[in-house]
Amino acid sequence: MSDDGLIGLRRLFVDxxxxxxxxxxRQLGSADVADEVMHDTWLRLAQAEQVGVVQNAEKYIFRTALNAxxxxRQKEKRHQAALDITNFLELPDERPTPEQVAVARSEFEVFKRFLAGLSVRRRLIFLAARLHSVPYQEIANRMGVSRALVQKELVLAHRExxxxxxxxxxxxMHQPLDNRLDQ
Known part of the structure; x- marks a missing residue:
């Protein structure tokens, strides 16, 4: 199509x-998107230096708009995918720090020593109630003691x-600051 044809396409687009x-x-389901696409279509027509033979100018313009x-849509999908990747890469590292691991290990060692220091009956009651969530009455029945004794043993274990x-x-708190920083 000659320059006159291109000018005719632009004129038809405006008219x-x-x-x-x-x-x-109607085709895209959004007046806002249609408005943006019309702008993109105008830019394509304005930047075109030449077009081939156009049988139907209206269909040509509408097809240009649908292509736009x-x-x-593809550009927005790529942009969204890039945002998703960026968001994924910016996820905080939830692994514990070396300091947190050291503190947890230290506290676990203290807990193991605490358990080892309990009497056998108190340790069994404590573990059944706190670790395995066994009801007090069931612990009492299993051990052949009263529910009140189970509660008393738990109170004493918690105090310890x-x-x-x-x-x-x-x-x-009473360690020198240098020692606390090393732990």
């Missing part, structure tokens, strides 16, 4: 702008554990 936009809005819509934790915290 029938609202018709094309309404058809696009497809390109826009609290005392041990307090002692450790007090020791940490």
């Amino acid at each position: 029938r702008y609202q018709d094309f936009k309404q058809r696009l809005a 819509a497809t390109d826009r 554990l609290t005392a041990i934790r307090k002692k450790i915290e007090d020791e940490r």
Whole structure:
């Protein structure tokens, strides 16, 4: 198509702008997207240096608009994929720090010593109730003791554990700063 044909396409686009936009809005399901696509279509027509033989100018313009819509959709998908990747890469590392691992290991060692220091009956009651969530009455039935004794043993175990934790915290607070930083 000659320069006159290209000028004719541009003129038709301007003259029938609202018709094309309404058809696009119906086709794409959004007046806003149709408006953006119409702008993209105009840019394509304005930047074109030449076009081949055009049998139907309206169909040519509408096909150009649909191609612009497809390109826009693909570009948005690529952009969204890039954002998803960026968001994934920016996820915080939830692994514990070496310091947190050291503290956890230290606390676990204290807990193991605490358990080892309990009487056998108190240790069994404590583990059944706190680790395995066994109801007090069931623990009492299994061990052949009263429910009140199970509760008493748990209170005593908790007191011992609290005392041990307090002692450790007090020791940490009274250590020289240099030693606390090394732990």
